[in-house]
Amino acid sequence: MAVASMKLLNIAGPMSMFGTVARLTGGSGQFQPEDALSLYKANDNISPMSRENPWEAAKERLISALPAGAELDPAAEPVLTDDKDFLIREADGFARVMGELSGMIEDHKKSLAEINVKAEKLSHFVGLSLNMKELLALEYTSVRFGRMPKTCFSMFEERDREGKMFAFKCTEAEGFTYCVIFSPKSYSKEMDRILSVLHFERLFVPESDMTVETRYEILKNDIVKTEKAIADAENEANRLWSEKSAVISSLFAALELESDIADMQKYAATYDDKFVLAGWVPSNESKKLIRELSALEGVDVSADSASSAKDANPPVKLKNSWLTRPFEMFVDMYGMPSYKDVDPTPFVAFTYIILFGVMFGDLGQGLLVSAAGFVMWKFMGMAIGPILMRCGISSAIFGCVFGSVFGFEHVLDPVYEKLFGWKEKPIEVMEPATTNMIIYAAVGIGLVLVATAMLINIFVCIKRRDPENLFFGANGLPGLVFYVSLASGLVCDLFLGMSIMSTAYILLLIVLPLILIFLKEPLGMLVCGEREHLRRFEWGNYIAQSFFELFETCLSYVTNTMSFLRVGAFVLVHAGMMMVVFTLAEMTSGVGYIAIVIIGNVIVSALEGLLVAIQVLRLEFYEMFSRFFEGGGRAFTPVGKK
Numbered sequence: 001m002a003v004a005s006m007k008l009l010n011i012a013g014p015m016s017m018f019g020t021v022a023r024l025t026g027g028s029g030q031f032q033p034e035d036a037l038s039l040y041k042a043n044d045n046i047s048p049m050s051r052e053n054p055w056e057a058a059k060e061r062l063i064s065a066l067p068a069g070a071e072l073d074p075a076a077e078p079v080l081t082d083d084k085d086f087l088i089r090e091a092d093g094f095a096r097v098m099g100e101l102s103g104m105i106e107d108h109k110k111s112l113a114e115i116n117v118k119a120e121k122l123s124h125f126v127g128l129s130l131n132m133k134e135l136l137a138l139e140y141t142s143v144r145f146g147r148m149p150k151t152c153f154s155m156f157e158e159r160d161r162e163g164k165m166f167a168f169k170c171t172e173a174e175g176f177t178y179c180v181i182f183s184p185k186s187y188s189k190e191m192d193r194i195l196s197v198l199h200f201e202r203l204f205v206p207e208s209d210m211t212v213e214t215r216y217e218i219l220k221n222d223i224v225k226t227e228k229a230i231a232d233a234e235n236e237a238n239r240l241w242s243e244k245s246a247v248i249s250s251l252f253a254a255l256e257l258e259s260d261i262a263d264m265q266k267y268a269a270t271y272d273d274k275f276v277l278a279g280w281v282p283s284n285e286s287k288k289l290i291r292e293l294s295a296l297e298g299v300d301v302s303a304d305s306a307s308s309a310k311d312a313n314p315p316v317k318l319k320n321s322w323l324t325r326p327f328e329m330f331v332d333m334y335g336m337p338s339y340k341d342v343d344p345t346p347f348v349a350f351t352y353i354i355l356f357g358v359m360f361g362d363l364g365q366g367l368l369v370s371a372a373g374f375v376m377w378k379f380m381g382m383a384i385g386p387i388l389m390r391c392g393i394s395s396a397i398f399g400c401v402f403g404s405v406f407g408f409e410h411v412l413d414p415v416y417e418k419l420f421g422w423k424e425k426p427i428e429v430m431e432p433a434t435t436n437m438i439i440y441a442a443v444g445i446g447l448v449l450v451a452t453a454m455l456i457n458i459f460v461c462i463k464r465r466d467p468e469n470l471f472f473g474a475n476g477l478p479g480l481v482f483y484v485s486l487a488s489g490l491v492c493d494l495f496l497g498m499s500i501m502s503t504a505y506i507l508l509l510i511v512l513p514l515i516l517i518f519l520k521e522p523l524g525m526l527v528c529g530e531r532e533h534l535r536r537f538e539w540g541n542y543i544a545q546s547f548f549e550l551f552e553t554c555l556s557y558v559t560n561t562m563s564f565l566r567v568g569a570f571v572l573v574h575a576g577m578m579m580v581v582f583t584l585a586e587m588t589s590g591v592g593y594i595a596i597v598i599i600g601n602v603i604v605s606a607l608e609g610l611l612v613a614i615q616v617l618r619l620e621f622y623e624m625f626s627r628f629f630e631g632g633g634r635a636f637t638p639v640g641k642k
Helices: 015-028 054-064 084-123 132-136 185-197 212-264 283-294 325-334 345-359 363-380 384-402 413-420 432-464 467-472 477-494 503-518 520-527 531-535 539-562 565-585 591-628
Strands: 006-014 032-034 141-149 166-173 176-184 269-271 274-282 300-305
Touching (some): 006 015, 006 283, 015 212, 015 274, 015 283, 054 084, 054 212, 141 185, 176 185, 274 283, 283 300, 325 345, 325 591, 345 384, 345 432, 345 591, 363 384, 363 591, 384 591, 432 477, 432 591, 467 503, 467 520, 477 503, 503 520, 520 539, 565 591
Antiparallel strands (some): 006 274, 032 274, 141 176, 166 176, 269 274
């Protein structure tokens, strides 16, 4: 449960060396700057540095110019140059060329859309073999090209009571009838009135000296040419990117570095033509960085430990092994631990893996969950993937204990007999005696884990030098003594036939801890030397409030422990769900039996895996985390970390 030790580096030197110092600290990937003005606020001569950052805009222009689907290489080394304007010139040059190609592609796409609309409209009138210009120029005849709903077209003749209109049906598509309507010019206004009632939508076809078919073919050729122009422009953009992707990635990396350096100016301060820069570095990385900075001419460096740095709030860097590191995601969801706290990640990893395996014990389904986690991690980049891989293996191990393989409860019996000489699996979940044992074991797990959470809290209180919560807190020493003593007394009396709860036992180990918890605030003031506050203490309000708080505390001990009943419940739920699957499968035979077993296993694995994952996380957050973990820390995010 380790939080990496931090040191606060204080760096000062001539302004001419700031860029070099910023590049060195930023390039190390281990430096998180702190606001120098807040650290050196007692110095009246100190003032902030420039807040300008031209590199960020250059980065955005470069990213916006990338072709669709193109990705920068995150591992690219930055371009090394003393001419910083060169970086912006190169970025803007690439952005300009790609922008021209992108603009060309957009213009062609816009033209293509317009041509497609014209061609789609005209396609419904192909086959008329009419010269549009001549047709529309008829002296005594009005012509309307358009479409109307099919139902309305069937009513056309009923509306044309005078018989002065003629409709030529062309095509039908998407519930519309495309047609050409003719009438005398003198009847055109009446024709338009009737057509409006029939929801006629007029389509304005272009005038031309050619036939509809010829015009349509020209439009189709225009579509082919425009599509080719788009493809050529896209290919040119992709070719250019293919040639320059490595250079552009290095250019972007350099822009990021320079942007980080410019951002560092926001934290730095100046006085007497000198700069002051402060930042946090992991202790194991500090010696190398101090040595490199001290070698710079005119630069002075000093290091303060996190404990000696006055009014400092050190960032938190968690140190975990490959096994427990994925579970940092859950810790971060609850809140980053403060620097003086312990890292609960190993505790979370161990308890989460074990509880998940117990609640979802099946050898076959566990391996299936682990495989699904591998796919999520390797091919989808999901943070939950590595967690599922570990939990799936735990499920497989406990599946061997329960003897379950894809719901087949006795398929491992020959293995037990061969290895251990047992006639069948060690635990038959659905037997009444075993069911009771599982429920008792779940409560026992709850007792152990809640007590462990209290022990962690006691360690945290010692580390924080918090005597009030250590000696009088509900999760401190009195809470642990009360909880363990009461649980031990009940277990011995109810299950072991031993009555250990004598009068002295009750008074010293149960009543006295409750009194200490009840008087936590005044006793805390007494221990911490706050006698002045104690003299002004309002006992009436405190006693009334503390009584209900003590009642709530005692109730939480019970409810938190009983919450672990869900561990045993899910062991039974898994067996019950698979029993239902096989009951349905046995109603059929052959292929039907196999299909139901396979589909049932997939559904149970997905549904129960999700439910168990949520329930275990609930136990972590509400029954354990709440007893020792407060959060409130800030993550270590060094310059350059994206």
